[in-house]
Amino acid sequence: MFKILQKTFATGIVTTKYPGEPAQVPEGFRGRPSFDFERWRDARPAADVCPTGAIFVCDEGNSRRVTVDYGLCVFCGLCADASPDQAIRITPEFELASADRRKLVLTAKYRLNADHTHQQLIEMWRGDGHLEAGVESIGQKAREQIHKLLRRSLAIRQVDAGSCNGCEVEIVALNNPVYDLERFGIHFVASPRHADMLLVTGPVTRNMELALLKTYQAMPEPRVVVAVGACGISGGIFGKNYASLGGVDNVVPVDVYVPGCPPRPQALLHGILLAVGRLRGKLLPDRQK
Amino acid sequence: MMSAFFEALQHKFGARIQSMSAEQEDEVYLLVGDPGIRAVVECLRSEFDARLVAVFAEDRCFAEGVFYNYYVFERKGETSYLIVRAPVQPECPEFPSLSAGLPAVNWQEREIQDWFGLKAVGHPNPRRVALHDNWPDVHPLRKDFALETVLPPFEGERHIYRPALGEGVFQVPVGPVHAGTIEPGHFNFAVAGEPILYLQLRMFYTHKGTEKLFEKLPIHKGVFLAESISGDSSFSHGTAFCQAVERAAQIEVPLRALIMRTILLELERICNHVADMGAIATDVGFVVANAHASRLKEMLVGVNEQLTGNRLLRGMVCIGGVRRAWDAAQLAALRAAIDAFASEFQDLIALIDSSESTRDRLEQTGVLRPEKAKDLGIVGVAGRASGMDLDVRRDHPYAAYSRYTFRVPVYQAGDVSHRMQVRADEVRESLGIIRCAAEESLNGDFRAQALPIPADRCALGAVEGWRGEILHWIRTGPDNHLERCKIKDPSLNNWPALVEAVQGNIIADFPVINKSFNLSYSGTDR
Numbered sequence: 025m026f027k028i029l030q031k032t033f034a035t036g037i038v039t040t041k042y043p044g045e046p047a048q049v050p051e052g053f054r055g056r057p058s059f060d061f062e063r064w065r066d067a068r069p070a071a072d073v074c075p076t077g078a079i080f081v082c083d084e085g086n087s088r089r090v091t092v093d094y095g096l097c098v099f100c101g102l103c104a105d106a107s108p109d110q111a112i113r114i115t116p117e118f119e120l121a122s123a124d125r126r127k128l129v130l131t132a133k134y135r136l137n138a139d140h141t142h143q144q145l146i147e148m149w150r151g152d153g154h155l156e157a158g159v160e161s162i163g164q165k166a167r168e169q170i171h172k173l174l175r176r177s178l179a180i181r182q183v184d185a186g187s188c189n190g191c192e193v194e195i196v197a198l199n200n201p202v203y204d205l206e207r208f209g210i211h212f213v214a215s216p217r218h219a220d221m222l223l224v225t226g227p228v229t230r231n232m233e234l235a236l237l238k239t240y241q242a243m244p245e246p247r248v249v250v251a252v253g254a255c256g257i258s259g260g261i262f263g264k265n266y267a268s269l270g271g272v273d274n275v276v277p278v279d280v281y282v283p284g285c286p287p288r289p290q291a292l293l294h295g296i297l298l299a300v301g302r303l304r305g306k307l308l309p310d311r312q313k
Numbered sequence: 314m315m316s317a318f319f320e321a322l323q324h325k326f327g328a329r330i331q332s333m334s335a336e337q338e339d340e341v342y343l344l345v346g347d348p349g350i351r352a353v354v355e356c357l358r359s360e361f362d363a364r365l366v367a368v369f370a371e372d373r374c375f376a377e378g379v380f381y382n383y384y385v386f387e388r389k390g391e392t393s394y395l396i397v398r399a400p401v402q403p404e405c406p407e408f409p410s411l412s413a414g415l416p417a418v419n420w421q422e423r424e425i426q427d428w429f430g431l432k433a434v435g436h437p438n439p440r441r442v443a444l445h446d447n448w449p450d451v452h453p454l455r456k457d458f459a460l461e462t463v464l465p466p467f468e469g470e471r472h473i474y475r476p477a478l479g480e481g482v483f484q485v486p487v488g489p490v491h492a493g494t495i496e497p498g499h500f501n502f503a504v505a506g507e508p509i510l511y512l513q514l515r516m517f518y519t520h521k522g523t524e525k526l527f528e529k530l531p532i533h534k535g536v537f538l539a540e541s542i543s544g545d546s547s548f549s550h551g552t553a554f555c556q557a558v559e560r561a562a563q564i565e566v567p568l569r570a571l572i573m574r575t576i577l578l579e580l581e582r583i584c585n586h587v588a589d590m591g592a593i594a595t596d597v598g599f600v601v602a603n604a605h606a607s608r609l610k611e612m613l614v615g616v617n618e619q620l621t622g623n624r625l626l627r628g629m630v631c632i633g634g635v636r637r638a639w640d641a642a643q644l645a646a647l648r649a650a651i652d653a654f655a656s657e658f659q660d661l662i663a664l665i666d667s668s669e670s671t672r673d674r675l676e677q678t679g680v681l682r683p684e685k686a687k688d689l690g691i692v693g694v695a696g697r698a699s700g701m702d703l704d705v706r707r708d709h710p711y712a713a714y715s716r717y718t719f720r721v722p723v724y725q726a727g728d729v730s731h732r733m734q735v736r737a738d739e740v741r742e743s744l745g746i747i748r749c750a751a752e753e754s755l756n757g758d759f760r761a762q763a764l765p766i767p768a769d770r771c772a773l774g775a776v777e778g779w780r781g782e783i784l785h786w787i788r789t790g791p792d793n794h795l796e797r798c799k800i801k802d803p804s805l806n807n808w809p810a811l812v813e814a815v816q817g818n819i820i821a822d823f824p825v826i827n828k829s830f831n832l833s834y835s836g837t838d839r
Contacts, residue, residue, distance in 0.1 A: 027663075027664065027667055028601050028664065028667075031601075031605065031660060032601065035605070035608070038608055049618070050615060050618045050619040051619065052618070052620075052621075052622050052643075053623075054622040054623060054628065073533070075530075075534040075536075075537040075538075076537075098537060098627075098628075099623070100537060100627070100628040101622065101628060105636075182494045183490055183497075184495070184496045184497050184519070185497075186497075186518070186519040186520075186521055186835075187496070187519070187544070188541040188542060188543060188544040188835045189496050189543060189544040189545055189833060189834070189835050190541065190544025190547065190625055190627075191544070192494050192495070192496065192544070193544055193545050193625065194624070195494050196494050196588075197607070197611070197614075199607075200607035200608060200610075200611060201604050201607065201608050202607075202611045212493070212494060214493070227521055229518065229519055229520060229521050230464065230467070230520075231445055231471075231517065232489065232497055232518050232519065235489050235490050235497065235518070239490055255541075260541070261526075261534075261537055261538055262521045262522070262526065262541070264461070265460045265461055265462075265521070265522040265525070265526065266451075266453055266458075266459075266460060266461070266462040266463070266464055266522055266525075267453070267520050267521050267522040268522060285627065286625065288624060
């Protein structure tokens, strides 16, 4: 017993200050690829190498539409390696969670050259991944809301609907002393009947469809669903096939999408805190009834 | 090229062996005529003391008008794999089952039944294993089945469990959604009071068409799919896949990349082993040990990220080598982290050892006897805790393992405590390997020049992942695609061991026994 205490004191506090302070990520970490659409002369090499089709090129007549979907991206960085025009830069940004699936998709329209490179950016719709407000304010607000609305606790039920277990590795890490989810009053529960939030990884397999649906239906209202990782958002590299139904929102409605392959623990935390805000929206109208 | 072993084989079987060829270095293929396969397998096992590593099938109906079954063997002291190829005629889609005498291939033969519609004649339990009972009658790995097929809604029972009868006997169903953050699978316990009489497993809940999908993706994208077979073994599976492709295309990987791969493979092993040790402690109520273990893991995950850009080591391995080199600062960070980890790891072991109540819960719990382990073909950590002296790193050296000396810990006791002990020993050996490798001068190319990958080559990639033996077998096709990619995660071998190990234990010890195996559901289900 004495040894245990001694070790505990010697170790001290190892918990990260995130989200109160910006996360320290090691140099070389591959976060969001950032696209300089003005500068981009040819999207085809990047689209060719992208393992999940997150970069997609569609030519119509003399115009080209390029879409970039962070909901499919596995953050491998091949696109940046393949683009000689240096229009793609790998940034260390990871706070990409969004309540709106469409905001994870960027679309650019170009005029085509004769050699099928592109010339001039005609227009672009930008739904940047992290337009959702700074994470510090989210963290602060979430803490207040968890205290006020949820009586100091948010209960999460996690369901693996078919993932490769990479996302589970990072979700488990949320409970370690470094990320320590419990400091926000957030904890994982065994029963969906105790849960406010459903945290789902996957692609949803045919074999897990029913189990996911039943878990969702067993949760009391109001409830929020968070889809985790490229597979949870869109099916990722697996997509849809005879055994996979693709993203979680093909089976249950999703409130927040957390990109990553897998999302690092801070990115998960960011998504979870974002979803707390959504829960508030659902909770208040309910109370007025 | 051919050793005495293969000459003896040829002598013994003569005409029954239609051809013998070394398609790759350390990979010998025997083509055996239809009726002979059972005799050949039995002789290889009994007279030559060879171990059957894997059984799988391939649909060659369009190209050659037959299916092939493959039986992969290894033998102590022989770095070559022996692969017996046995044709199965589509007019008579059946093959003789070996499961009755060799329980190790029970699931693998049933997989062939489900995926290819080839009947394992004489199988003691020929029910479905890979496809749930409510699936229609489809065989997804046949070439005439399209990946994108939309199957009709499923009807009926997923699986009929065998009834457990008797006074005071109850069945306890658990899953597929478990209490913690765990992958899905169904466990059906038959209990009489506290002790478990019998456990039935239903896996393949996370089946997502992975092997079929490999046939669709260009080879270079297949690397990323390989990394998603089992997320906690991303680098091992990615490396096994790349090794298979490199062998098929005869790409020579530069030494620098081989050494870097070795370091990363060992980092993956340490991260998972230390996390498992913490998780085992948690499951017997020693939460403080887990807090330290997960903190230690986090130390190395940070290094993973510095070295590869990803916490799970993803996006680093590629066909021909690795994607980026390390500078002096990165190597210094690696060395410093390994030193810091090593001393903390000693503290962790001392902490766990100092807790008598923890030791008490782990010793004699979940025993898998060596004879059973041999029958069931158990590999990896679980195998070595039960007398199976197997390690791909030593038996079939790959990456740069032949340059380093390391010990392979083997115990006979086979309880949770010894599965923990194997992990602790292996972490120490891995630290040694990384230290030696990080001292080597890492100069020169880290990636071989990209070459076109020739069609119709077969090759095996084998890696000792942290769980155990990972195999990828491929046949290349035209246009940078694969005709077939067979994946064998060690979990597929080891699930039946869990059934054996829990018998007679109380149901409250199931979590810790399960954790001590820590098998991958996704790796099994693919």
